Amino acid sequence: MTCTGKENGLLVYQGSNFFKQRLLLSTLSGKPIIIRDIRLLDDDTPGLREYETNLLELLDQMTNGTRITIGQDGTSVTYRPGLLHGGEFQHECCIERGIGYYLDVLLALGPFCKLPLDVTLTGVTNSAESPSVDHIKASAFATLKRFLLDDEGLQLVVRKRGLMPAGGGEVTFTCPVKKTLKAIQCTKQTMVKRIRGMAYCCKVSPAMVNRAVESAKGVMLNFLPDVYINTDQQKGKRSGNSPGFGVNLVAETTDGTKFSAEITSKTMESGGNPTVPEDLGRDVAMKLLDEVYRGGCVDSTFQWLVALYMALGQKDVSKFLIGPLSQYTIYFLQHLREFFGITFKLENAAGEIEKDDDDDEMAGSNKVMLTCVGIGYSNFSKRVL
Template identity: 45%
Template sequence: MSGSQSSKVLKFSGHGYLRQRLILATLSGRIIKINKIRSEDNDPGLKDFEASFLRLLEKVTNGSTIEINYTGTSILYKPGVITGGKIYHECGTSRGIGYFLEPLVALAPFSKQPFDLTLTGITNDNTDISMDSMRTVTLLQLKKFGIEEGLELKISKRGSAPLGGGEVNFKCPIIRSLKPMQFTDEGRIKRIRGIASCTRVSPQNANRLVDSARSVLNRYIPDIYIYTDVYKGEESGKSPGFALNLVAESTTGVLYCSEQAALSGETPEDIGSRTAKLLLNEISKGGCVDSLNQWLILLLMVLGPEDVSKIRIGKLTAFTIQYLRDIKDIFDVTFKIKLDTTNNSLLLACVGVGYINYSKKTT
């Protein structure tokens, strides 16, 4: 990228897609300005969780400068170097830990030192991706690009909403460059796995979650195993709650996931059957990556070597469509999108920018 291009300030407006724009700016070295952050609201400007995410971004980088105007409705972000290392961050209880960790998964492989990140807060809620889905699905997307050894997400304490009290540790190795990826064969679903977790409620709730999900899924496939994960005492956080995470795996290694956490007054039976139906809905969309993880696969394809990477996607989410626009603005990479009329899926291909992590010495 030429000096003049990288020093030109890219402008965005609104609070939507804030994290992805900050991550893309960090990876590309582009300076960005985001205006009109809830400027029309009664409570204008950044929310506490967004300010907390900016603080976390400062912790994992060196030399980043963030200028926020008096009302909090405008940010100027000049990215520094991704440094990683051992970091501790309290995520609070306004949003789940997933809000903070999910975008950092894209930064971690390109760091100076391997990430060893401890985050505290809510591990399962219905707003942000749960730690179970991140561990069983999101991190496995990185393996397709050659990031494997030492990749780990450990849930040491679970924390249900609203008070949280959970704690996780994320470790990620660093690499010099990614491998190209071609992934267009969906295969057939061969098994379903899951985790039924509960904190500060009767362990029987976990068994009820399992039975309820199985009653829906048994009609679809026989190979189902749902683990029960019951946390007690110190490790069970500060609020009672239960949640279910389901993952379907195909013969070619495609992973589809669904998850739900209980809201007040809901029974394990409600959660079990709803999560199972959401999983079947996710499978029916097809493609080689589920809705939650489209953005990550596409971003890693862009950062890949100057070679063609290709992925089959069932249906693009609104979030992914905006992500593709932001990738075009920041990295100047356009995807070629072709409709496969045999099953109405989309084939997306791009040539990577040949991103290199110069902090990682070649061995």
């Protein structure tokens, strides 16, 4: 899983796991990598998948001077990152992973580009294989805004919705460039004050999504009176190429933390038994309650993004309270050490909270306090007037 050594100045990795993490951190650090034995032993069809080559194409689009060499059998990749450029471009995302797989890469790299990002992405907007565009807009945007001195220009607009398996969605993402990210102290968990949501349907009866909304509200109103779920009923070309529906719920706390959960329906076309709207509504509500129980100051899906921003922030101490570490975050912390030489202090947050503090601050599952000193990563490409 971790780096196996160096070869001709390249960090050497094996296997396909955490492919995106390695490319992302290679691009930011400027350190070239080689990844070998990609699905060499444990798959009938070894080598890169379409969504991985598609990711390489995206990184090539937003950088200048990047050199990518793919082995003849597709089981190895040599990646020599160029300079982050950004700007305006379009990218057709692989259907298999959805737009969210690529969007969180843009979110991580966007502030450090030479030119502000203005990207149009096409494909699947709401997929079980990656965070949806609604999930990213709610939770990841809330996280990035904590680290930006000014979030003017940060925007995500859904032009068309596209569900599995045929996609047809389109979103526009814009992100401003920043010289540096600020160090922050976010050490207290606050109470959930309201629930908001977006229920969407494409090429199916609006009654389906209305039934899902009523079911979800029936669960959430047992815990909080302020629950409101919008409906987005797309028609014609704006409804993509496949039928379906889904619900994205967001729990917002008094300090602006946003926990999000989403479930998209299954249809005969996408495989499996068709989804019952009432079941979907109940399941997504329970999924959101699980996120709230995990707690902290960030959605569990974007713990890694917090770690990245803390590591690249100003040369000052940053502290951030999160819920139980996900496996993805654990490996991301290991990769941060390998690419940037930065280590985090991880503590049981119970020891950080004063005994006379409100017990509600530590309600739910065990929390982790992340602490590090930022490396002072600076965007030298940003023009200074």
